[in-house]
Amino acid sequence: MHRRTFLQLAxxxxxxxxxxxxxxxxxxxxxxxxxxxxxxxxxxxHTVGANRAAYGLVWMTYDRLITFGTKTLANGVKSYDYTKxxxxxxxxxxxxxxxxxxxxKLRRDATFHDGTPVRAQDVKWSFDRFVxxxxxxxxxxxxxxxxxxxxxxxxxxxxxxxxxxxxxxxxMPSLAIVVPSVYNSELCKKNATASDPWALDWTKNNSxxxxxxxxxxxxxxxxxxxxxxxxxxxxxxxxxxxxMYRNVAAAGTRRALVEKRDADISPDLPPREIADIxxxxxxxxxxSPMANTLKYxxxxxxxxxxxxxxxxxxxxxxxxYQKVLDSAVFGRAQPMFGAKSDTPSDASWPQPFPxxxxxxxxxxxxxxxxLASGFETKLFFDAQVATTDExxxxxxxxxxxxxxxxxxxxxxxxxxxxxxxxxxPMAIDVFxxxxxxxxxxxxxxxHGQNAVWNLSSYKSAEMDKLLDAARQERxxxxxxxxxxxxxxxxxxxxxxxxxxxxxxxxVTQPDISGYxxxxxxxxxxxxxxxx
Amino acid sequence: MAPVFSxxxxxxxxxxxxxxxVVLVSFAxxxxxxxxxxxxxxxAAPTPEAIADLRRVLLLxxxxxxxxxxxxxxxxxxxxxxxxxxxxxxxxxxxxxxxATLELTLAAMTLAxxxxxxxxxxxxxxxxxxxxxxxxxxxxxxxxxxxFFTGLLLVFLFYYLLGLAPAPLGRLAxxxxxxxxxxxxxxxxxxLARDWSVLADAVAHxxxxxxxxxxxxxxxxxxxxxxxxxxxxxxxxxxAARGYDLPRxxxxxxxxxxxxxxxxxxxxxxxxxxxxxxxxxxEKVFSWPGIGSYALExxxxxDYAAVQGFVLAVxxxxxxxxxxxxxxxxxxxxxxxxGG
Numbered sequence: 001m002h003r004r005t006f007l008q009l010a011x012x013x014x015x016x017x018x019x020x021x022x023x024x025x026x027x028x029x030x031x032x033x034x035x036x037x038x039x040x041x042x043x044x045x046h047t048v049g050a051n052r053a054a055y056g057l058v059w060m061t062y063d064r065l066i067t068f069g070t071k072t073l074a075n076g077v078k079s080y081d082y083t084k085x086x087x088x089x090x091x092x093x094x095x096x097x098x099x100x101x102x103x104x105k106l107r108r109d110a111t112f113h114d115g116t117p118v119r120a121q122d123v124k125w126s127f128d129r130f131v132x133x134x135x136x137x138x139x140x141x142x143x144x145x146x147x148x149x150x151x152x153x154x155x156x157x158x159x160x161x162x163x164x165x166x167x168x169x170x171x172m173p174s175l176a177i178v179v180p181s182v183y184n185s186e187l188c189k190k191n192a193t194a195s196d197p198w199a200l201d202w203t204k205n206n207s208x209x210x211x212x213x214x215x216x217x218x219x220x221x222x223x224x225x226x227x228x229x230x231x232x233x234x235x236x237x238x239x240x241x242x243x244m245y246r247n248v249a250a251a252g253t254r255r256a257l258v259e260k261r262d263a264d265i266s267p268d269l270p271p272r273e274i275a276d277i278x279x280x281x282x283x284x285x286x287x288s289p290m291a292n293t294l295k296y297x298x299x300x301x302x303x304x305x306x307x308x309x310x311x312x313x314x315x316x317x318x319x320x321y322q323k324v325l326d327s328a329v330f331g332r333a334q335p336m337f338g339a340k341s342d343t344p345s346d347a348s349w350p351q352p353f354p355x356x357x358x359x360x361x362x363x364x365x366x367x368x369x370x371l372a373s374g375f376e377t378k379l380f381f382d383a384q385v386a387t388t389d390e391x392x393x394x395x396x397x398x399x400x401x402x403x404x405x406x407x408x409x410x411x412x413x414x415x416x417x418x419x420x421x422x423x424x425p426m427a428i429d430v431f432x433x434x435x436x437x438x439x440x441x442x443x444x445x446x447h448g449q450n451a452v453w454n455l456s457s458y459k460s461a462e463m464d465k466l467l468d469a470a471r472q473e474r475x476x477x478x479x480x481x482x483x484x485x486x487x488x489x490x491x492x493x494x495x496x497x498x499x500x501x502x503x504x505x506x507v508t509q510p511d512i513s514g515y516x517x518x519x520x521x522x523x524x525x526x527x528x529x530x531x
Numbered sequence: 532m533a534p535v536f537s538x539x540x541x542x543x544x545x546x547x548x549x550x551x552x553v554v555l556v557s558f559a560x561x562x563x564x565x566x567x568x569x570x571x572x573x574x575a576a577p578t579p580e581a582i583a584d585l586r587r588v589l590l591l592x593x594x595x596x597x598x599x600x601x602x603x604x605x606x607x608x609x610x611x612x613x614x615x616x617x618x619x620x621x622x623x624x625x626x627x628x629x630x631a632t633l634e635l636t637l638a639a640m641t642l643a644x645x646x647x648x649x650x651x652x653x654x655x656x657x658x659x660x661x662x663x664x665x666x667x668x669x670x671x672x673x674x675x676x677x678x679f680f681t682g683l684l685l686v687f688l689f690y691y692l693l694g695l696a697p698a699p700l701g702r703l704a705x706x707x708x709x710x711x712x713x714x715x716x717x718x719x720x721x722x723l724a725r726d727w728s729v730l731a732d733a734v735a736h737x738x739x740x741x742x743x744x745x746x747x748x749x750x751x752x753x754x755x756x757x758x759x760x761x762x763x764x765x766x767x768x769x770x771a772a773r774g775y776d777l778p779r780x781x782x783x784x785x786x787x788x789x790x791x792x793x794x795x796x797x798x799x800x801x802x803x804x805x806x807x808x809x810x811x812x813x814e815k816v817f818s819w820p821g822i823g824s825y826a827l828e829x830x831x832x833x834d835y836a837a838v839q840g841f842v843l844a845v846x847x848x849x850x851x852x853x854x855x856x857x858x859x860x861x862x863x864x865x866x867x868x869x870g871g
Contacts, residue, residue: 033705042618048588049615135588139581204618220617220624221828222820223705244705249815249824252683253699256691262698384831417567420579452579 029530030241032512034523035254035263039247041221044203045178046130046137055178056522057224057245062181062209063234065090065104065123065160066172070516070527077286078527079517082436085172088234089118089182089210090160099167106158110233112184112210120160125185127152127162129198137179140434144174167472173435178520184208212238212526222247226525235526239514243525258283258507264530265515267506267523270387271332274505286506288517289334292441293432294350295388297396297497298455303425305375306456312494314365316355320399323357325500327391332505336498344487347480349438350501353491362403374404379426382415389428392499420452427455430502434519438483439470446490456495463489539854546850550843554606557842558599561835567591568615568833589615602839611843612836616828621840625822629844630715631702632821635813636806638737639744643802647749648795651756652783655764666753674750678809682743682816689739697735699817704732740817747809748802755798759791766790792863800856804849 040054043061069084087093090104110118128149130137141147145168153161164171174180183203191202207215212234213226226243246263248254255273257263259282269277278285299306299315306312321337335352342354366372379396381389390411397407407426412418419429431453433441444451447467448459466486473479490496504521514529569585586592590601605612611621647670654666689696702717703709709717710724718737721730763769764787772782811823818824822841829837 035700041616047618048585049618051616135584136581139584219820220619246700246705246818248700248818249827250683250818253686253816253818256686257698257700260691260694260698262700413564414567416570452582 030239031243032240032264032525032528032530033244033246033262034265034267034525035246035248035257036266036268036523037247037249037251037254038268039221039245040218040224042204043207043215043218044200045181046133046198047200047204048135050136052520053245053522055520056518056524058178058181058209059211059518059520059522059524060213060226060243060526061207061211061215062183063089063110063118063211064176064180064182065106066093066176067235068173068176068519073288073517075287077288077517078515079288079291080519082173082291082519085176089123099164101161101163102172103155103159103161106160107233108158110210111231112187112208113214113229114184114187115231116184116186118182118210119157120154121157122185123160123182124152124154125188126183127180129183130179133198133200140177140179141174143434143440144168144170146171146174146180167474169437169471169474170435170440177434181209181211184210210234213243216242238526239529240525243528245523258509261509264512265506265508265523265528267504267521269505269507271329271505274332274507275330277507282510284508284510284512286508286515286517287332287503290432290502290504290521291517291519292349292436292438293430293502294336294441295328295333295392295428295430295499295502297499298424298427298429299495299497300422300425300427300456301459301495302422302457305369305371306377306425308369309493310365310369311371312497313355314362314369314403315400316353316494316497317358317365318362318400318403318405319355319396319497319499320357321355321499323395323399324392327395328388329500329502333503334501336500339491342488342491344484344491347438347483347487349441349483349487350498351487353494353498355494355497359399359403366403372404374406376406376408377425378408378410379428380410380412380415380424381428383411383413384415385430386411392428419455422450422455422457424455428499429453429455436519437470438487439467442467442486442490443471445496446486458493458495460489460493463493538858542854542857543850546853550846550850553843553846554603554839557839558602561833561838562595562598564830564833568835611840614829614834614837614840616832616834616837617825621836624825624837625840625844627715628820628822628825631717631819632807632810632814632823634716634718635737635740635744635819635821636803636810638741639748639806640799640803642741642745643748643752644799646745647752648756651753652760652788654753654757655760656783658761663757666757670750670753670757673746673753676746678743678747679812679816681746682740682813685739685743686816696739697732699739700736701818701820702733702736703729704736707732740813740819743816744806744809744813748806751798751802752795755794756791759794760787763787763791789863793860796856796859796863800852803852807845807848 038051038053040051040057042050042054043057044050045054045058065088066085067088069081069086070078071081073079089106089110091107093102093104095102106118106120112118130141131147131149145165151163151165153163155161187208188199188203192199205218212229212232214229216225216227218224224245228238228241248257251270251273254266255269258266274285277283299312301307321335325331325333325335336350337352338356339352339354344351379393381393393409397409400407431445433444444453446454446458446463448464450457450459463486466482470479470482470486473482504517506515506523508515511531512528514527516524516527518524569582569589569591590598609622613619614621614624617624650666650669654663657663686699690699697704707729710720710726710729713720713723717733718730721733769782769787772786810821811827813819814821814824815827822844826838826841829841
């Protein structure tokens with residue numbers, strides 16, 4: 001309430017065109033200040049509990065063997081390109097004739113921040129590390145079939161081989177994500193102890209990489225100052241010399257800071273504020289759909305009456321999608337409804353489902369299922385994202401009420417911890433996958449392995465067969481055909497009804513260009529250009 | 532000095548059960564709260580195995596009494612555990628952040644006293660006259676404004692509109708170099724380092740949050756000062772003193788005020804405790820790197836060690852403040868004997 005009052009006042013101030021005196025932003029063409037709600041809590045993603053901001057930080061302070069290319073989205077915003085793998089510390093790589101290993105040639109001129117040359121032994125040590133330290137790094141790399149130290153082999157100082165456990169198309173992209181960063185092994189070993197052989201306690205507060213930026217100062221969760229590493233060989237030298245990432249908890253304060261030009265970038269303002277900022281046209285808003293991420297309504301296939309596919313389809317026709325979109329995120333997301341045909345025309349993902357708001361169809365389907373007079377059920381959502389999910393839940397409750405379906409709304413503070421109980425008839429949830437392959441996303445939500453994200457407890461022999469085949473398939477056309485089949489199945493069975501694909505909107509000063517959407521969703525200062 | 536010292540020791544010993552209670556309650560409460568740290572920290576798309584790994588590391592798979600015993604064992608060794616959110620030992624987090632909170636709270640308290648006490652005295656001396664109405668208006672007004680709102684309003688007015696205040700980005704300008712740390716109090720450290728530009732910067736950053744926080748304290752302090760002064764001014768000994776024709780200022784500020792100080796001191800104790808909790812929101816608005824904003828983030832993340840550490844630190848602070856107030860009682864009022 002109070003915050004809103006302030007923002008209205010703030011909005012009024014902005015439109016009155018008050019002259020503002022910048023403190024920091026001006027006159028410092030090689031610096032940027034980025035303010036966000038979350039700041040890195042560790043300098044190393046291998047440490048327990050490293051947060052998402054730490055992924056973005058490690059992305060800049062360390063290098064990988066390979067990295068993702070870039071592309072330009074339809075709206076002109078740049079984005080990483082999952083389909084393009086480019087050299088970073090490796091200058092080239094070659095697959096073995098039997099396709100069961102890949103050999104990387106390392107660049108000879110790359111050095112760590114302390115001047116030590118990067119060698120294959122460092123890569124080996126770093127890769128062994130993510131296998132051995134357990135927790136998130138190990139589990140994440142397992143997804144790409146990289147789970148044994150025997151897979152990593154030093155051929156010579158500048159040649160490194162990765163043996164494959166099985167054909168898996170996630171193995172190569174896995175090498176370009178944040179986890180398999182290359183650490184300065186000699187430096188780390190010097191700081192290792194008997195109880196901490198991988199020097200995790202040390203790398204939590206110290207950086208040992210060869211990345212584009214060096215850590216100048218680090219206050220966990222509070223602020224990080226990065227200085228450009230002028231000897232960087234992992235890509236084009238950044239235009240920015242110093243980047244400061246600063247935690248500012250209140251969204252109102254973040255907005256005031258960018259509007260006053262005291263901060264350059266705010267990557268996580270709420271949709272409402274973004275709408276105001278865009279209307280005032282003084283700042284740039286760079287929007288990109290969150291790759292492979294969906295907000296959806298899950299219907300439990302093991303709880304009556306949603307075990308009946310007709311009831312699930314009825315719900316899919318009864319949801320006023322546009323209204324949900326407008327009330328939850330002020331229309332600032334990609335619609336996922338209203339596809340013309342119930343057969344996917346391409347293998348893209350996420351793609352709109354062939355449902356749109358049609359109460360008559362919903363009524364007919366319910367009548368078919370013998371539920372013409374409606375029923376009672378419950379809808380659950382996560383209290384931590386109540387700002388978007390609560391309005392969505394209310395709209396759904398209201399609309400289904402017209403069909404005689406009485407919904408009790410349950411807002412859970414411990415929603416994430418209770419996902420695995422699979423006890424919710426209806427639930428609003430969000431899922432984002434690390435890899436862009438459609439089958440990777442599907443594996444978590446629709447596969448019979450019943451991962452924690454499969455809130456519908458959906459199980460279908462046909463779906464499992466298609467997904468297992470897709471995981472192994474390397475041929476592009478055959479893969480696309482499999483994708484179309486399992487997407488169609490998901491559309492017909494609708495255990496999960498997509499509500500929308502969230503978008504990431506980053507507010508920047510007008511003189512800042514080069515912003516590139518990354519899969520880790522943090523602002524990458526390497527790409528930024530000022531003026 | 533010896534009796535004062537022994538008083539402190541006995542008082543501390545007397546408060547020990549309270550602290551033990553705090554340890555128990557904070558442990559139980561964090562476990563009762565919804566939320567699962569293992570799920571929260573397992574990353575963006577946690578697998579059940581990753582969550583189980585974390586549970587093992589955090590001892591969450593152990594029965595509660597085992598968790599409690601290990602917590603107490605660590606506590607005895609001065610180890611409050613490690614915060615998951617910041618990745619640092621909680622003791623280190625708290626000790627690096629506590630000075631920021633104390634600096635802000637003390638500044639707000641001083642400011643509030645400078646306004647509230649004279650205002651309360653003036654109100655009492657001129658009861659029913661315009662100055663008394665001003666006194667009542669200020670105290671009620673200040674009480675009616677929630678700290679969060681005052682904070683945002685001040686930012687809006689003095690930073691956003693007028694451009695008089697620096698950006699609400701903590702204790703110093705973003706790219707400024709902090710003075711070498713000696714006390715942790717930015718203003719003191721800057722003065723010790725004779726770095727006047729940093730001192731000015733630190734003061735400029737302190738003003739708005741301190742004013743916002745002081746607003747929360749002005750209300751009760753003004754009311755209590757006024758009430759106590761009214762009582763004392765109409766008492767027999769003051770009337771007698773008046774009869775002796777003592778100077779007016781001596782009458783009011785020495786004899787009357789000293790006697791009216793007791794309830795004011797009690798209120799200061801209350802208000803100080805209250806300010807530490809009000810800090811939580813003020814720190815959020817001004818990105819102030821204190822223990823309040825730290826606790827808030829820890830609570831959201833179910834960061835048990837950090838929350839327990841915060842509760843314990845604040846409880847200890849309360850105990851210390853109470854002891855200090857007790858000792859001040861004795862100094863202000865000879866009837867309250869030390870150690871009595």
